[in-house]
Every structure is written in C-alpha cells, then in structure tokens.
Amino acid sequence: MLRFDDLQLFVRAAEHGSLSAAARLLDLSPAVASAALKRLEAQLGARLLARSTRSLRLTAEGEGFLAHARAALTSLDEGRRLLARERDEISGVLQLSAPSDFGRNVLLPWLDELQREHPLLNVRLLLGDRNADLFRQPVDIALRYGAPEDSSLVAVPLCPDNRRVVCASPDYLARHGEPRSVAQLTEHNCLLYRLGSGVHDHWRFYLDGREEDVLVSGDRFCDDADVIRRWAVAGAGIAYKSWLDVAADVRAGRLRVLLGHYRGEAAPLNLLCTHRAQLGKPVQLLGDLLKARCRTVLDEL
Structure with missing residues (x-):
C-alpha cells in the first residue's frame, strides 16, 4: 500500500525540482527522503524522478503519475477536514x-x-x-x-440553588387576601400536588435559621405539576412551586410570590x-x- 508521506515527498520534490528542498520542507533527513522515494518507486515498479548529484527531473512515468498523486493527496486532505467538521458537528x-x-x-x-x-x-x-x-x-x-x-x-x-416559592394570582389575592405568615396558609385554598401515593400537603419554610412547617389543605389536587401552575394562574388557589416553573408567570404578572421573607424548600x-x-x-x-x-x-x- 502506498504511504501518504511518500506521495507527499514525491509531489514536493517534483514541485521544487529538488529532493533536498522537499526533505527540508517536510522536516526529513536526506537519507530518509531518499529511502522514501526509493520505496515509492519500488512499489510502483517505475522510476519517477531522474536525479543526479546536481539535478532532478520528472521521468515520463513520473509526469503521468504526478497528477494522480496530487489528486490522492487532495482527496485525503479533504477527508481529514470532513472528519474534523463531523467531530465538531453535533448529531x-x-x-x-x-x-x-x-x-x-x-x-x-x-x-x-x-x-x-x-x-x-x-x-x-x-x-x-x-x-x-x-x-x-x-x-x-x-x-x-x-x-x-x-x-x-x-x-x-x-x-443546585433552586427553591420552592409560595405564589398566587392577583385575582385570588384580591378575593381572599394575602397570607402574612406560614400559619395563615391554613386559612387559604392550597393547590395540592400528588406524586405517587403521597399528597404534598406538608409545606416547609425557613426563617432566621428556624424551620416552620404547616399542614395545608384545599379543594384540588393533581399528579401533574403543570396543572397545579395553571390552576394557580387561573386564581383557584395558592401553589408551592419550583421557582424555575413559575418565574415567567411572576415576570408577566400572572402570579405573585408570597411570604418572600421566608426561604422555601430546596428543589435542586x-x-x-x-x-x-x-x-x-x-x-x-x-x-x-x-x-x-x-x-x-x-x-x-
């Protein structure tokens, strides 16, 4: 099988009219360059370059092979670039x-x-x-x-720093008022989330290093967290949701964060x-x- 570096040496020698110039360009010693050219000619069974101590020229066979050698090097180089693009391209x-x-x-x-x-x-x-x-x-x-x-x-x-927040719509708060403490959540209709067989009705908060828990209740629960958020936006009650889930609604004014002086449960x-x-x-x-x-x-x- 023909070697890439042997083909490259032959093409550079033909272009520069000098085997030593091609060797310097490819950072090869004269002996290694000479051996590479001999190896290529032996594999092809043809003399590609007529050379003496002072000159170097293409033989007829060398002229005919040069175009194919250049095409092969160009094709291989394009193949390398394609592989590099594919490595960078996500698929x-x-x-x-x-x-x-x-x-x-x-x-x-x-x-x-x-x-x-x-x-x-x-x-x-x-x-x-x-x-x-x-x-x-x-x-x-x-x-x-x-x-x-x-x-x-x-x-x-x-x-890792995401947390739950208590939130409700302006419409709900206009009709039912705003809780000012964790304990006052028991006076409100809380929207309950169910995961598996358990209902998340035990809400936990933190203030000044103290933990405050409250058992809430409400007239709605669902096992789909998106439904809980939609109910809250529609004014059906108060929700205890991940900040990532409700941030857009808070920005748009559809929901308001309540009890902001408390830290909600971690939801990394x-x-x-x-x-x-x-x-x-x-x-x-x-x-x-x-x-x-x-x-x-x-x-x-």
Whole structure:
C-alpha cells in the first residue's frame, strides 16, 4: 500500500525540482527522503524522478503519475477536514425525560434553541412527573428535581440553588387576601400536588435559621405539576412551586410570590443517567445550556 508521506515527498520534490528542498520542507533527513522515494518507486515498479548529484527531473512515468498523486493527496486532505467538521458537528439522538411543568413551559424553548444551533441533532422528549426508570424506559437521561432516590444513578447538578416559592394570582389575592405568615396558609385554598401515593400537603419554610412547617389543605389536587401552575394562574388557589416553573408567570404578572421573607424548600435540578459514558457531547451541550439559562432565571429570585 502506498504511504501518504511518500506521495507527499514525491509531489514536493517534483514541485521544487529538488529532493533536498522537499526533505527540508517536510522536516526529513536526506537519507530518509531518499529511502522514501526509493520505496515509492519500488512499489510502483517505475522510476519517477531522474536525479543526479546536481539535478532532478520528472521521468515520463513520473509526469503521468504526478497528477494522480496530487489528486490522492487532495482527496485525503479533504477527508481529514470532513472528519474534523463531523467531530465538531453535533448529531445523533438525544433521548430525555423531564418534569411536566418544567419540560412543557421552560425546557421546550431551550431545546428549540439547541436544535437551531445543531440541526443534525434529534430530540426525543418524554414528559411526566413520575421518576423515570432509566434502566427500562427509552431515555438516556432524565431531568429531575431533588436528590435521586437511586444512589446508583449519576447525578449532574444543573441548578443546585433552586427553591420552592409560595405564589398566587392577583385575582385570588384580591378575593381572599394575602397570607402574612406560614400559619395563615391554613386559612387559604392550597393547590395540592400528588406524586405517587403521597399528597404534598406538608409545606416547609425557613426563617432566621428556624424551620416552620404547616399542614395545608384545599379543594384540588393533581399528579401533574403543570396543572397545579395553571390552576394557580387561573386564581383557584395558592401553589408551592419550583421557582424555575413559575418565574415567567411572576415576570408577566400572572402570579405573585408570597411570604418572600421566608426561604422555601430546596428543589435542586439535576441531570440523571445510569453511567458517565452517556454524558456524550450532545448531553454535555444540553447540560451547559441548562446551567446558563437556569442561572439567569435564578438570579431573578
């Protein structure tokens, strides 16, 4: 098989009319250059360059082969550039699951942005609030609030400082008034979120190093976090939601944050996978994008 560096030496020698000049250009010793040319001629069974101590010229066979050698080098060089572009270009399938509210109302535009920048990337998104079984479901990664229940999973923090906030619509507050303390939440219709068999009706807050708990109640509960947010926006009651989920509604005036002097429960957003080998370039890009976007949203809290 012909060697790339032998072809390169032959072409450079023909262009410069000197084997020693070609050797200097390619950072080869004269002996190595001479051996390379002899090896190429032996493989082709033809003399390519007629050379003496003072001159070098192409033979007839060398003139005929030169065009093919140049074409081969050009083709190989283009192949190398193509491989480099493919390494830099993100493609393949990104399979992930995400919480219903965050996925539908926050994540979707960020995924659109990622695909606009990398049009060869395909996205398969599963939405739902139940913890995805990454060993059974057709997803590679999951975005989830809170610490992973399965300690065998790899967890990559995306927004570790995210917290829950109490919020309600201006319409609800105009009709029912605004709670001024954690205890006063028991006097309001609280929108309850159900995950699995448990209803999240035990709300926890922190103030000056103290923890305050309250058992709330209301006339509505749902296992879809997006429905809880929609009920809150519609004025049906008070919700205790991740800041990432409601920040856009607060900015737009659809919801107001209540009891702002309290710190709500931590709701860190993590990227979960079964093995670090799944943290390929598409996942790393998604993680970097989410960290940056979440940081911007969190700065508004």
